[in-house]
Amino acid sequence: MLLEVKDLKVSYGKIEAIKGISLNVNKGEIVTLVGANGAGKTTLLKTISGILKPSAGVINFEGKDIQSIAPHNRVLEGVCQAPEGRGIFPGMTVLENLEMGKYARPNWKNELAEDLDRIYILFPRLKERQSQFGGTLSGGEQQMLSIGRALMSRPRLLLLDEPSMGLAPMFIQQIFSIIREIQTQGVSILLVEQNAAQALSCANRAYILETGNIVKEGAGKDLLNDDAIKKAYLGTGA
Amino acid sequence: MDFSIVVSEFASLFLDGIVVGAIYALVALGYTLVYGVLRLINFAHSEIFMLGTFACLGVTMLLGYTGYEEPIGIGLFLVTFILITVVAAVASGSAAMLLEVVAYRRLRRKGANRLSSLISAIGASFFLVELFRLLTDSKDWDFPRLLDKNSLFEVSSAYVTADKLVVLIGAFGLMFALDRIIQGTRLGRGIRAVSQDEKTAVLMGVDVDKVIAFTFLIGGVLAGVASAFYMLFYEATKFNVGFLLGISAFTAAVLGGIGNIRGALAGSFALGLIQQFSSAILGYNWRDVVTFLILVLVLLFKPTGLFGEAIQRARV
Numbered sequence: 001m002l003l004e005v006k007d008l009k010v011s012y013g014k015i016e017a018i019k020g021i022s023l024n025v026n027k028g029e030i031v032t033l034v035g036a037n038g039a040g041k042t043t044l045l046k047t048i049s050g051i052l053k054p055s056a057g058v059i060n061f062e063g064k065d066i067q068s069i070a071p072h073n074r075v076l077e078g079v080c081q082a083p084e085g086r087g088i089f090p091g092m093t094v095l096e097n098l099e100m101g102k103y104a105r106p107n108w109k110n111e112l113a114e115d116l117d118r119i120y121i122l123f124p125r126l127k128e129r130q131s132q133f134g135g136t137l138s139g140g141e142q143q144m145l146s147i148g149r150a151l152m153s154r155p156r157l158l159l160l161d162e163p164s165m166g167l168a169p170m171f172i173q174q175i176f177s178i179i180r181e182i183q184t185q186g187v188s189i190l191l192v193e194q195n196a197a198q199a200l201s202c203a204n205r206a207y208i209l210e211t212g213n214i215v216k217e218g219a220g221k222d223l224l225n226d227d228a229i230k231k232a233y234l235g236t237g238a
Numbered sequence: 239m240d241f242s243i244v245v246s247e248f249a250s251l252f253l254d255g256i257v258v259g260a261i262y263a264l265v266a267l268g269y270t271l272v273y274g275v276l277r278l279i280n281f282a283h284s285e286i287f288m289l290g291t292f293a294c295l296g297v298t299m300l301l302g303y304t305g306y307e308e309p310i311g312i313g314l315f316l317v318t319f320i321l322i323t324v325v326a327a328v329a330s331g332s333a334a335m336l337l338e339v340v341a342y343r344r345l346r347r348k349g350a351n352r353l354s355s356l357i358s359a360i361g362a363s364f365f366l367v368e369l370f371r372l373l374t375d376s377k378d379w380d381f382p383r384l385l386d387k388n389s390l391f392e393v394s395s396a397y398v399t400a401d402k403l404v405v406l407i408g409a410f411g412l413m414f415a416l417d418r419i420i421q422g423t424r425l426g427r428g429i430r431a432v433s434q435d436e437k438t439a440v441l442m443g444v445d446v447d448k449v450i451a452f453t454f455l456i457g458g459v460l461a462g463v464a465s466a467f468y469m470l471f472y473e474a475t476k477f478n479v480g481f482l483l484g485i486s487a488f489t490a491a492v493l494g495g496i497g498n499i500r501g502a503l504a505g506s507f508a509l510g511l512i513q514q515f516s517s518a519i520l521g522y523n524w525r526d527v528v529t530f531l532i533l534v535l536v537l538l539f540k541p542t543g544l545f546g547e548a549i550q551r552a553r554v
């Protein structure tokens with residue numbers, strides 16, 4: 001098991017946003033966590049990355065408890081995140097943003113050219129925009145940059161927080177096909193989404209999160225055909 | 239009011255404006271860099287500068303200067319002045335790092351709001367001023383004349399003297415070095431990342447505490463070097479020397495757009511020139527009034543500074 005989250009609870013002051021959830025990601029999988037706005041998706045990813053501290057529970061990565069590892073050191077453990085809202089550094093160029101994904105890696109200079117090639121094959125658009133400031137990219141391009149930057153850190157687990165948010169349908173298609181492409185390159189993915197239709201059809205396994213609790217789990221395809229889920233998340237209830 | 243002086247003395251006023259602006263710039267960079275990473279006005283920064291001026295004075299005392307010597311030759315001067323500058327830079331740099339640990343880090347760890355940090359900044363500033371008032375007997379302290387200040391050559395009405403040349407060459411060299419550090423080193427990229435998006439910087443592996451400590455170090459070193467230039471140029475200091483200089487440097491940083499490095503440079507030279515020309519027209523006593531007026535006007539009407547969005551995007 002690559003990532004194992006057990007009985008995790010996370011609070012903002014007195015408000016408990018994650019109320020004791022367990023989930024896991026196996027090597028090579030795309031796992032999605034689907035939930036409405038405010039369900040606690042971003043809170044979970046921030047906790048895995050160490051930006052928030054849980055009040056209870058365990059987070060194991062590759063069999064090792066990572067909670068004692070400082071947030072900025074977790075990327076070296078092999079976990080990197082493309083955060084909600086993309087987190088592009090607006091005053092850095094596309095290339096500089098990508099290089100930031102290498103910040104933690106001691107041997108980054110030797111890896112740079114090879115990884116840039118790999119990412120420019122995945123996102124040819126970024127190569128064209130190399131020297132443009134991150135803040136001047138369109139939403140879809142920023143999302144590509146955010147994912148590309150996370151990949152620069154050579155993660156074994158990629159955390160994606162609503163990559164489809166605010167994108168035109170054409171871009172959404174493209175982003176999800178790239179996510180599958182990344183999976184074939186051997187990176188496991190935990191994908192958090194409101195866009196249930198796309199996320200469930202892309203994922204191997206899925207969890208449904210409602211106000212801090214996991215209410216259902218199963219194979220992506222099965223949940224796609226689940227009546228309750230169709231009704232609540234896909235707007236095509238029977 | 240005498241406007242004709244602006245024409246007849248233009249070159250001279252311009253030169254002095256640039257020299258004063260260069261000193262402001264080195265201090266203004268400290269305000270702007272710290273604001274970038276912490277979103278905090280480090281009001282104790284002016285005292286880091288003040289501490290530097292006394293470090294300069296201390297070196298000359300240890301070297302046995304009494305203030306009545308003849309200026310020394312250029313070779314000996316360079317060695318002496320480099321020593322003074324390095325000591326001031328080390329003193330101010332380490333004081334700035336200590337300040338960060340004592341006055342800000344603990345508050346930050348506790349998640350304190352910005353007002354608490356601001357109060358802590360002002361408290362640290364008062365503490366240092368009063369400490370130095372006691373240590374220095376509230377006296378004016380003169381700095382020995384190290385360099386012959388006779389004119390080397392003239393450009394139009396401007397007498398170019400050796401001290402002004404040293405300040406200009408030194409300050410521009412340092413600005414270039416800073417640019418290389420910010421653009422070309424790992425910690426420099428960390429400073430830019432934390433300034434632009436702190437949370438994402440952490441996700442990329444940036445150690446924010448380390449970056450903040452490094453930022454205070456850079457700001458302190460620049461203020462220390464500025465204090466050596468200041469002593470060479472003005473040849474006197476006092477426990478409250480940081481106040482007006484700090485206000486000028488802070489005004490320059492705000493004028494250029496706080497958090498913006500190029501803005502701080504542009505604002506500093508602009509303010510240096512404005513001060514020289516307005517002093518020439520209105521009289522020297524109006525200099526600080528003009529400075530405060532600019533600060534208030536910018537804060538009221540253009541809080542993002544003169545350069546606004548365009549440079550803002552290229553910030554840090």
Ligand SMILES: Nc1ncnc2c1ncn2[C@@H]1O[C@H](COP(=O)(O)OP(=O)(O)O)[C@@H](O)[C@H]1O
Nearest residue numbers: 012015017035036037038039040041042043044
């Ligand atoms: N900084 C915060 N302070 C207090 N409450 C928060 C904060 N961030 C999120 N929350 C609350 O926690 C819950 C989960 O939020 P979030 O994880 O952002 O949900 P999602 O990403 O699924 O939309 C929501 O009720 C939200 O209002």
Ligand SMILES: [Mg+2]
Nearest residue numbers: 041042043084
């Ligand atoms: Mg969210």
